[in-house]
Amino acid sequence: MEAYAKAKWVGYPVNKVRLVMELIKGKDVESAISILSFTPNFAAKSVMKTLKSAVANLIENNRETTVDTNNVFINTMYAEEGPTMKRFKPRAQGRATRIRKRTSHIYIKVATKE
Secondary structure, eight states, X not given: OEEEEEEEEESSOHHHHHHHHHHHTTXXXXXXXXXXXXXXXXXHHHHHHHHHHHHHHHHHHTTTSOOOGXXXXXXXXXXXXXXXXXXXXXXXXXXXXXXXXXOEEEEEEEEEOO
């Protein structure tokens, strides 16, 4: 059994999200959530929220069978670069500097060990 969740327009750059995802790659869900809860990176909160959503989707979509959450593991996960919002900041002597606010899309697929 598999289920997935995606979070789009997450307000963190994709390289910082990928750093957090490397910590939990291939782990079971219980240990991944405990690792993410103690990770001081701001992107860990969004990754944990998406992971919990994927587990909830797995339980919701398989109502006819009981899903043991101890046997659920992360099957696939990746982060893609989202659209970049461009802003300008005034600088000295009438100049302006471009500020790029980068976003990312998070995809997590969980499965059960059978």
